[in-house]
Amino acid sequence: MSESIVNMSKVTFSYDDKKSLDQVDFNIERGSFIGLVGPNGGGKTTLIKLLLGLEKPNSGEITLFNTPSNKFKDWNKIGYVSQKANSFNRGFPATVEEVVSMGLTSKIGYFKFFRSADRKKVYNAIEQVGMASYLKENVGDLSGGQQQRIFIARALVSNPELLILDEPTVGVDAENVKRFYDLLHHLNEKEGITLLLVTHDIGTMTAHATKVACINKHLHFHGDAKSFQSLDQEALSTIYGHPLQVVTHNH
Numbered sequence: 227m228s229e230s231i232v233n234m235s236k237v238t239f240s241y242d243d244k245k246s247l248d249q250v251d252f253n254i255e256r257g258s259f260i261g262l263v264g265p266n267g268g269g270k271t272t273l274i275k276l277l278l279g280l281e282k283p284n285s286g287e288i289t290l291f292n293t294p295s296n297k298f299k300d301w302n303k304i305g306y307v308s309q310k311a312n313s314f315n316r317g318f319p320a321t322v323e324e325v326v327s328m329g330l331t332s333k334i335g336y337f338k339f340f341r342s343a344d345r346k347k348v349y350n351a352i353e354q355v356g357m358a359s360y361l362k363e364n365v366g367d368l369s370g371g372q373q374q375r376i377f378i379a380r381a382l383v384s385n386p387e388l389l390i391l392d393e394p395t396v397g398v399d400a401e402n403v404k405r406f407y408d409l410l411h412h413l414n415e416k417e418g419i420t421l422l423l424v425t426h427d428i429g430t431m432t433a434h435a436t437k438v439a440c441i442n443k444h445l446h447f448h449g450d451a452k453s454f455q456s457l458d459q460e461a462l463s464t465i466y467g468h469p470l471q472v473v474t475h476n477h
Contacts, residue, residue, distance in 0.1 A: 228255040231388060231420060232277060237286035239272055246272040250286070250445050254388065259414045259421045261435035261451070263428050265466045268442035270424050274392060277422075278306060291387075305329075305386030307377050309393045322360045322368075322376050326352055329383035351383040352376070354417070355409060371402025375409065382413075389413065392424045407434050440465055 232254035239247045247269045254260060264270050275281040276288060279295060288295035291303055326348050352358050355375040360368065365376055374394055381389060391410075395403045411434065413419045425431045432438060438454040440447040446465045447454055 228257065230254065231256050231291050233287075233289040234273075234276070235287045235289075237276065237283045237288060239269075239276065239281065239283050241272075245443060247276075247283075247441075248443050250441070252439060252445055252448065254420060254422060256387070256420055257414070257418060259410070259434070259436045260423065261428075261431035261438045262422060262424045262441065263426070263431065263438060264441040264446075268466075270441060271392070273441065274306075274390060274422075274424060277390065278304065302384040303387045305381030305384065305389040307374075307381050307389070307391045307394055309396050318366055320365055321362050322352060322357060322365055322379075323348060323362065325365050325376055326379045326383055329380040347383050347385075351379040354382055354413070355379045369402065370398045371405060374398060374402075374406060378409070378413075382419075386419065388420045388422065390422045390424075393426065394423070395425070395427065395430075403430065410434065442466065 230253045232252070234250055234252040237247055237250045237252075238245065250269075250273070252273070262270055262273070272281065276283060276295075277290070279298065279301065282296065290298045291300065293300075327344075329351070330344055330347065349358070349361070352361060355378050357372065357375050357379065360372065360376075365373060368376065378389075378391075378394075395406055398406065407430070410421060410423070414421050421435075423431060423435065432451045432455050435451050437449065438447060438451050439445060440454065442465055447457070
């Protein structure tokens with residue numbers, strides 16, 4: 227039986243008097259690649275905030291790596307890549323090496339000197355995402371797909387066991403989306419990193435993820451990708467609360 231590194235049991239969370247999550251049971255098994263889908267306002271962002279310790283549930287329990295979330299301290303085990311395509315300042319004066327180095331500041335602190343071992347970690351993370359030849363390039367000069375690889379490297383530099391990616395392909399062209407998913411497959415299958423991918427692109431995601439979780443206040447589906455693909459349009463439209471048509475991509 228696979229080890230669960232994340233467990234949510236009967237988790238409820240509200241913003242003021244409006245429930246965002248209601249009695250959610252959710253788990254992430256080590257080594258899995260989970261696609262998290264659902265409508266806007268369905269609770270995906272809230273779930274991520276709870277997993278990152280940015281919010282606390284109103285009720286229920288969350289366990290991270292066998293430790294209750296309110297006592298969990300080893301946050302380096304969880305890497306996070308946020309949406310960036312529409313908000314990243316292309317004029318930001320930093321090289322690829324400098325941006326990835328920022329992923330180590332939680333360990334060594336700001337304004338500290340990097341040791342040779344730290345620089346090696348940075349280089350290895352950049353190499354993992356196939357961007358070693360861009361080490362001294364200004365990150366603002368890179369394409370959207372290349373920038374996203376650098377942000378993944380920044381998350382990887384602390385050697386996380388779980389990597390959470392929130393709508394990472396927003397603003398990335400189709401060719402780079404394919405390269406991006408190829409990278410995720412490598413990280414998952416070759417590096418052994420567990421992945422949780424939040425996305426609206428159901429068709430592309432189901433062609434790559436091993437499991438799917440579909441949330442709209444409640445967890446409506448949590449199983450393998452093939453079973454999710456077999457849901458008919460009526461069932462999906464009921465979950466999403468509006469008509470929905472899925473286009474499957476077989477890359």
